[in-house]
Amino acid sequence: MKWNQFICPVDGQPISQQVGSLRCDQGHTFDLAREGYCNLLLVQQKASHDPGDSHEMVMARRRFLEAGFYLPIAQKIFNIANSQSGSEREFRILDAGSGEGYYLRYLQSQNPVFELIGIDISKQAVKAAAKMSPLISWAVASNKQLPIDSGSVDLVLCMFGFPVWSSFSKVLNKAGHVLLVDASEDHLIELREIIYPTVTKSGPPSMESAFKSGYQLQSEESLRFKIELNSQAEINDLLSMTPHVHRMTEEGKRRLALVEKLQLTVDLSVRTLGLTSG
Numbered sequence: 534m535k536w537n538q539f540i541c542p543v544d545g546q547p548i549s550q551q552v553g554s555l556r557c558d559q560g561h562t563f564d565l566a567r568e569g570y571c572n573l574l575l576v577q578q579k580a581s582h583d584p585g586d587s588h589e590m591v592m593a594r595r596r597f598l599e600a601g602f603y604l605p606i607a608q609k610i611f612n613i614a615n616s617q618s619g620s621e622r623e624f625r626i627l628d629a630g631s632g633e634g635y636y637l638r639y640l641q642s643q644n645p646v647f648e649l650i651g652i653d654i655s656k657q658a659v660k661a662a663a664k665m666s667p668l669i670s671w672a673v674a675s676n677k678q679l680p681i682d683s684g685s686v687d688l689v690l691c692m693f694g695f696p697v698w699s700s701f702s703k704v705l706n707k708a709g710h711v712l713l714v715d716a717s718e719d720h721l722i723e724l725r726e727i728i729y730p731t732v733t734k735s736g737p738p739s740m741e742s743a744f745k746s747g748y749q750l751q752s753e754e755s756l757r758f759k760i761e762l763n764s765q766a767e768i769n770d771l772l773s774m775t776p777h778v779h780r781m782t783e784e785g786k787r788r789l790a791l792v793e794k795l796q797l798t799v800d801l802s803v804r805t806l807g808l809t810s811g
């Protein structure tokens with residue numbers, strides 16, 4: 534674990550390791566958990582006592598992802614990262630909102646030379662991620678204030694997440710990119726047809742605010758494949774990873790409870806953005 538990949542979230546000073554904590558030159562200290570992650574989230578960055586995904590949500594995500602249902606997504610981001618990285622130097626990838634760490638684990642298994650950093654606002658998610666992958670650097674932190682040196686990151690991953698363009702620009706180097714994966718209009722359409730009386734189709738989030746922050750779209754492709762869920766447990770695990778779990782009605786829940794098998798369309802937008810046109 535390389536703690537020097539992080540900086541003090543209060544004043545941006547370098548941090549070094551003490552017993553059970555990290556300390557900056559100005560004396561700010563931060564917890565170093567025995568699971569192998571650090572907590573760099575400042576109290577004022579928390580909207581609630583325990584922000585982000587809960588332990589149950591993290592475990593549901595882990596079961597679903599470890600079952601391999603989203604392996605084509607992991608393969609796609611590996612191919613993009615690999616084509617961007619030169620072979621002669623380390624390539625630093627930050628997963629901004631890394632959840633329980635599935636995508637970084639996959640990247641590491643495919644290319645151990647990648648320098649990987651995962652941050653998430655959910656302590657439960659980071660704890661679960663760190664337990665499984667001690668070679669990746671993990672911190673509880675917010676995309677709104679990334680505790681990472683300016684200009685040091687080659688690729689920011691934002692998978693089904695919450696991009697904060699100004700923070701991403703700060704940590705990216707000049708030739709760096711953001712890789713975004715978002716739901717497209719047919720994503721999990723068969724599930725949505727069960728849980729909603731009428732389905733509203735909308736595409737992936739607009740890039741207007743990214744363009745206003747100086748980014749340019751460099752590539753955009755769609756990733757579509759089918760998955761088959763064969764139990765209520767698998768269906769519920771997937772559901773808890775989606776915003777539908779908060780939006781669906783009681784009637785929707787009743788209808789879904791009758792379903793044991795579900796063939797689903799995964800329909801995603803995979804976009805890369807850069808701060809220069811290159």
Ligand SMILES: C[S@@+](CC[C@H](N)C(=O)[O-])C[C@H]1O[C@@H](n2cnc3c(N)ncnc32)[C@H](O)[C@@H]1O
Pocket residue numbers: 584585586594629630631632633634635652653654655658674675676677691692693694695774
């Ligand atoms: C839909 S989940 C996606 C997780 C992971 N990227 C994946 O695809 O498995 C969104 C994640 O963003 C995290 N999150 C929410 N707000 C955040 C913020 N301001 N900074 C960093 N992470 C945040 C949540 O805790 C959650 O783990």
Ligand SMILES: [Zn+2]
Pocket residue numbers: 541542543544545546557558559560561
């Ligand atoms: Zn400090």
